[in-house]
Amino acid sequence: MAQKNNDPTKVMDLHGIRAALSTANNQIKSTVIDGIQSGDIQLFKGVSEELKAIDEDLYADFQTIRPKKYMKIKAAHQSHAQMLSEQHGSGLFGSFPPSERFECVALCMKEGLELVSAPKALKEYKGIVSKCALNGLIVRDISEL
Numbered sequence: 001m002a003q004k005n006n007d008p009t010k011v012m013d014l015h016g017i018r019a020a021l022s023t024a025n026n027q028i029k030s031t032v033i034d035g036i037q038s039g040d041i042q043l044f045k046g047v048s049e050e051l052k053a054i055d056e057d058l059y060a061d062f063q064t065i066r067p068k069k070y071m072k073i074k075a076a077h078q079s080h081a082q083m084l085s086e087q088h089g090s091g092l093f094g095s096f097p098p099s100e101r102f103e104c105v106a107l108c109m110k111e112g113l114e115l116v117s118a119p120k121a122l123k124e125y126k127g128i129v130s131k132c133a134l135n136g137l138i139v140r141d142i143s144e145l
Contacts, residue, residue, distance in 0.1 A: 008042040010035065010140075011071050012116040013104055014050045017043065019118035020142045021058045031145045036065050041116065044104060045072040071111070073103045080106035087132045097124040105129065105137065114138040116145065 012020075012032070020032035035041035047070070052059040073081075081102035088102070101124050108115045115125055118141060125139045 008040055008069070008071075008113060010041045010114040010116050010145075011044060011104070011108060011111075012036075012041055012047075012142075013044050013121060014047050015118040015121040016116045016142050017047055017051065017062065018055065018058060021061050023142070025143070028142055028145065032142060033065055035145065036068055039067075039069055042069045042071045042113075044107075045070045071107060071113075073107055077103055077107045077110055080110060084128065084132050084134075088128055089131070097128060101125060101128060105134070109134060109137055114140055116140050116142060118142055 017032070020029055023029055032041065036043070048059075048062065048068075051062055081099065084106060085099065085102045088097075101121065104115060105125060105128050107113070115137065117125055117139070122139065122141055128134070129137050129139055
């Protein structure tokens with residue numbers, strides 16, 4: 001079991017955990033599981049329920065990871081997310097990222113955490129970071145852990 005860490009450095013969304021648990025790369029899977037168990041990686045609140053709703057098999061694997069800690073989107077994060085959404089601009093010239101993406105970015109900025117995700121969501125997160133000039137926020141793919 002991984003060593004305990006009370007101060008997380010990363011937070012992972014549903015897309016990241018799905019990709020990590022379904023990858024054929026055992027090194028990535030092991031790194032993510034160890035990070036969650038040590039407390040270095042926490043999960044966004046709601047990941048468990050969302051995973052259960054969309055993939056029972058991965059949810060069963062996810063349930064074997066213990067302990068897990070979750071980060072909740074708070075009012076301060078939502079307020080900052082709204083500001084980022086406005087700064088990002090309307091989605092007139094392409095797809096506009098869902099509000100959850102802005103909330104995840106806001107939480108990571110406010111809490112000083114790296115954001116870990118996977119392909120489509122990762123692209124949207126990086127788009128928010130770029131368009132809103134959030135140079136201090138690190139957004140990583142699970143393969144970069």
